[in-house]
Amino acid sequence: MSGLLALYQDIILDHNRSPRNFRKLAHTSHEARGFNPLCGDKMTLYLEVEDQCIRDVGFEGSGCASSTASASLMTERLKGMTLEEAGRLFHEVHHYLTQPPDTPPSRASTLGKLEALGGVRQYPARVKCATLAWHTLEAALHNRLEPVTTELEPDADR
Amino acid sequence: MATWIQAKKTLDLKHQMELARNDFPILGQLIHGKPLVYLDNAATTQKPNAVIRADTAYYETQNANVHRGVHSLSEVATSLYEDARKTVAEFLNAASPSEIVFTRSTTESINLVAHVMGRTQIGAGDEIILTELEHHSNIVPWQLLCERTGARLKIIPILESGDLNLEAATPLFGPHTRMLAVTHVSNALGTVNNLAPLIALAHEQGALVLVDGAQAVPHLAVDVQALDCDFYVFSGHKIYGPTGIGVLYGKRSWLDRLPPWQGGGDMITMVSFQKTTYADPPHKFEAGTPPIAQAIGLAEALRYVTGLGYPAIQAYEENLELYALRRLLEIPGIQLIGQPLKRASIISFVMTGIHPHDIGTVLDQYGIAVRAGHHCAMPLMEHYQVPATVRASFAFYNTHEEVDSLAQALDQTWSLFHP
Numbered sequence: 001m002s003g004l005l006a007l008y009q010d011i012i013l014d015h016n017r018s019p020r021n022f023r024k025l026a027h028t029s030h031e032a033r034g035f036n037p038l039c040g041d042k043m044t045l046y047l048e049v050e051d052q053c054i055r056d057v058g059f060e061g062s063g064c065a066s067s068t069a070s071a072s073l074m075t076e077r078l079k080g081m082t083l084e085e086a087g088r089l090f091h092e093v094h095h096y097l098t099q100p101p102d103t104p105p106s107r108a109s110t111l112g113k114l115e116a117l118g119g120v121r122q123y124p125a126r127v128k129c130a131t132l133a134w135h136t137l138e139a140a141l142h143n144r145l146e147p148v149t150t151e152l153e154p155d156a157d158r
Numbered sequence: 159m160a161t162w163i164q165a166k167k168t169l170d171l172k173h174q175m176e177l178a179r180n181d182f183p184i185l186g187q188l189i190h191g192k193p194l195v196y197l198d199n200a201a202t203t204q205k206p207n208a209v210i211r212a213d214t215a216y217y218e219t220q221n222a223n224v225h226r227g228v229h230s231l232s233e234v235a236t237s238l239y240e241d242a243r244k245t246v247a248e249f250l251n252a253a254s255p256s257e258i259v260f261t262r263s264t265t266e267s268i269n270l271v272a273h274v275m276g277r278t279q280i281g282a283g284d285e286i287i288l289t290e291l292e293h294h295s296n297i298v299p300w301q302l303l304c305e306r307t308g309a310r311l312k313i314i315p316i317l318e319s320g321d322l323n324l325e326a327a328t329p330l331f332g333p334h335t336r337m338l339a340v341t342h343v344s345n346a347l348g349t350v351n352n353l354a355p356l357i358a359l360a361h362e363q364g365a366l367v368l369v370d371g372a373q374a375v376p377h378l379a380v381d382v383q384a385l386d387c388d389f390y391v392f393s394g395h396k397i398y399g400p401t402g403i404g405v406l407y408g409k410r411s412w413l414d415r416l417p418p419w420q421g422g423g424d425m426i427t428m429v430s431f432q433k434t435t436y437a438d439p440p441h442k443f444e445a446g447t448p449p450i451a452q453a454i455g456l457a458e459a460l461r462y463v464t465g466l467g468y469p470a471i472q473a474y475e476e477n478l479e480l481y482a483l484r485r486l487l488e489i490p491g492i493q494l495i496g497q498p499l500k501r502a503s504i505i506s507f508v509m510t511g512i513h514p515h516d517i518g519t520v521l522d523q524y525g526i527a528v529r530a531g532h533h534c535a536m537p538l539m540e541h542y543q544v545p546a547t548v549r550a551s552f553a554f555y556n557t558h559e560e561v562d563s564l565a566q567a568l569d570q571t572w573s574l575f576h577p
Contacts, residue, residue: 004523008516008574016575017511039515040532040545062545064513065575123519 006119007126008065015069020076023058033147034061034136036128041067045136047078054078054086064129066120071133073114083141090138097121097131171474172558178466179555181206192525195560200345200373200504200551201529202395205459209399212458216451224450225424225441239450242457243440249460250390250407251381257413259406259440260448264372265295267391267406268339270443271368272299274416275337279366282308284336287360289314289322290541291344291351294534296370300339309336314356316541320347320496324355335365342374346533346549347496348504350378357386366412372396376553377475377502379468382407394452399459403452406443413439420445471554475503478552478561485565490572495547503552506533509568512575514546520574521548524567 030047043061047054057075062068074093078086093114096105101121105111120130132148139148179185182204187194196204216238222231224239240255247255261267280286286300286309304311312335314327331338338360343350353369360367368389371380376397382390389412394403408416418425418436422445428435436442463471482505486492491510509517518530529549532539539545550564 004520004574007519013575013577038531040536040539042545062513064515066516068513126515126519129515 003122006122009116009119011073011113011116012065012069012119015072016065019059019068019072021058021072022060024060025056025058027056030140030143032136032140032144034132034139035147035149036063036067036132037149039064039129041129041132043067043071043133043136045071045075045133045140047140049083052083054081054083059133063132064126066117066126066129067132070117070130071136073117074133074137077112077114078137086137087141090134090141093117093134094131097127097134167473168477171470171477174466174470175474175554176557178206179557181208181462182555183207183210185555189525189527190523193563195524195526195556195563197550197552197556197560197564198527198529199376199553199556200396200533200549202401203376203398203553204555205398205400206462208462209455209458213400213451213455216454221451223447235450238454239448242453245457245460246405246407249380249464250405251383252407253383254410256439257407257410259408259413259443260453261391261404261406261443262402262449263404264370264391264393264396265299265404267389267404268296268368268370269299270406270419271389271391271408272303274419275366276303276307276309277417279416280307280309280336283334284309285312285332285334286310286337286339287312287314287327287330287335287365289340289351290316290537291320291322291341291347291349292339292535292537293341293345293370293372294536296339296341296368297537300337313537314340316349316538320344320349320498322349322351322356324352327356328359331359331363331365333363335360335363337366337368339368339370341370341372342380343371343377343502343504344496344498344535344538345373345504346535346538346547347498347506348373348501348551349496349498350374350500350502353385353387361386373502373504376463378472388412394456394459397456397459398462399456400449400452403449403456405456408439410439413443418442418445422446424448466554474554475552478556478558479503479505481558482550482552482561482564485561486568489565489568491576492568495542495544504549505551506547506549508544508547509572509575512571514548516575517548517568517571520571521564521567524563524570526564526567528564 025046027048028046029049034043041063046058048056057078059071117130120126135148184204222235224236243255243258246258312330315323357367366388369387371392375392390407395401425445495506514530531546
């Protein structure tokens with residue numbers, strides 16, 4: 001699958017149209033904000049963590065299809081995960097999205113649906129759109145309050 | 159009969175601009191297998207052969223440093239560089255070439271003025287008036303100036319149409335007003351500002367006026383004496399010239415009075431460790447080796463544009479713009495951002511449920527180059543409550559067929575996101 005079809009797979013368009021968990025939580029224990037100054041994408045991520053386990057998750061913000069779908073798919077997956085599992089998932093997704101296009105997921109991959117995010121890899125300028133939610137998650141896991149910006153680490157996403 | 163003459167005129171214009179298009183070698187290429195449709199002219203324009211050749215000829219046969227050698231090549235380079243200044247002066251109808259300072263860009267020209275004004279003319283409690291339409295480059299230098307001096311910014315708001323709200327502007331001017339910095343044409347909406355009443359208001363208070371002409375000069379004839387602004391700035395690369403060259407026009411009386419900006423060679427008459435005396439304008443503001451090839455290339459670009467003629471350029475571009483507006487409004491989900499009374503070849507829009515960056519990416523697959531983003535005008539995006547817009551910006555070398563390609567590709571984009 002190449003080009004636009006890979007970038008805008010049905011699942012991406014669906015999550016862009018109807019993002020899941022697009023809401024503020026009543027009880028938030030972890031919160032972080034992400035910002036992509038290049039395109040103006042913004043998001044706030046809310047986690048409700050109890051006994052090291054993510055009970056609920058929500059997000060708000062505005063961004064392109066890749067950034068919205070990435071955040072939506074991420075929140076779906078996070079529910080029920082331990083903080084440690086969420087940290088591992090961040091690394092796995094980040095590694096996958098910063099590989100050259102067409103690199104298949106590893107054999108031990110736990111990506112599942114998240115593989116659909118890989119379409120951005122053919123569009124170097126758009127990789128940051130898909131990684132924004134994940135960098136924001138990483139900040140939330142470490143309770144870092146200052147907003148994450150994708151531009152502070154130019155090498156992280158190529 | 160009259161309509162027949164009108165139709166014939168339109169055809170002649172189309173033919174003239176089709177021929178002109180052939181002067182731009184870059185426009186013939188394919189992007190993703192499709193003919194390039196370049197609609198990002200407000201970001202930068204493409205260069206005609208005449209400009210590319212002038213650059214090559216300079217480096218092949220004329221290159222030397224200016225204002226210092228007694229050898230022949232230096233004299234050639236110096237006279238070409240100073241001739242370029244004359245060309246710019248005529249282009250803007252400045253009173254004298256000494257009112258033209260070459261800089262690196264519009265941004266550098268504004269920073270120069272803001273800096274030297276801050277050293278002698280603006281202090282704590284003074285007010286600088288900007289507008290909601292400004293590009294970041296006509297906001298941030300003044301903010302930096304305010305931080306240094308304790309001066310304050312006041313902002314002229316816009317109406318929903320994207321025109322300046324002149325009624326709300328009037329009470330902003332007062333005895334503390336020292337400066338008005340205003341764009342001639344909005345880079346994000348295309349609004350052509352009616353400058354005369356604002357300049358009059360500023361001058362009534364004894365304030366100076368800087369006009370950012372970066373988006374104006376490619377589309378309309380500018381006469382700085384008729385405008386009566388104190389400073390007018392623009393960039394070479396947005397008017398079919400090279401990158402790395404900007405222009406600062408300043409009234410001679412002000413250039414005489416203001417202190418120099420950067421220090422260095424070329425801007426002095428006499429240096430000793432005790433005291434340095436500065437050169438007269440414009441050289442007082444041109445420290446170091448200037449962008450020589452770029453100035454010569456800019457002069458060539460200005461000759462090219464005036465050769466085509468502003469009446470022809472304006473008539474053709476207005477026709478193309480109207481056609482584009484009509485075609486865009488046929489597309490489902492399109493909402494124009496700003497509908498100014500007068501616009502200069504820039505159309506900003508959003509589509510329901512599709513982020514501008516996604517539109518930009520899809521259009522690129524069809525070979526169409528547009529800008530998607532905040533256009534370095536975040537306060538303006540804030541006003542319209544949009545994170546970004548898609549901006550299609552036209553030049554005389556764009557065609558009606560290219561507008562059709564844009565419309566078709568936008569239709570496809572809509573279908574992709576709204577199956």
